[in-house]
Amino acid sequence: MNKEMTTNKPESLDFDLFLELFEATPDLAPKHETKNHIKKKLMQRVSHSRNAQFFVFSEQGQWKSIKHGIQIKVLKSDDEAKSFLLKLEQNTSIPYHDHQKNEETFVIDGEVWLDGIHCKNGDYHFAGAGTYHKEIRTENGCTLLIKTY
Structure with missing residues (x-):
């Protein structure tokens, strides 16, 4: 058998x-x-999808202190997922903790040590449900965007 016959890749159409x-x-x-x-069905889907689209501008929402040196600003929260900003002075x-859900972390500003790995502006980390974080720490401060689902 030649290579083309063994793959399930569809043949591409010349542009x-x-x-x-x-x-x-x-x-x-x-x-x-x-x-x-079609329009009616589409509008029904849009209206049934809770909070299909919304914005949270930088001046909106409240930063809440959850521990000395740590503030949180919730952007979106429901039964399935949560998105929030976390500011560490x-x-x-943050001590050892486990994850009940998947967690994505994006470093917006500053630097942070996640599980012994130094992360800075623009770095991303994924932690799957059932995993845990060792101590999370920062020497210079940071702002993180975190999403759990």
């Missing part, structure tokens, strides 16, 4: 051929009833 086919395809407007039905640490 020039794609353009020719696209340009040769006539525009067809759906019937008025069909168009209204200089020489602050």
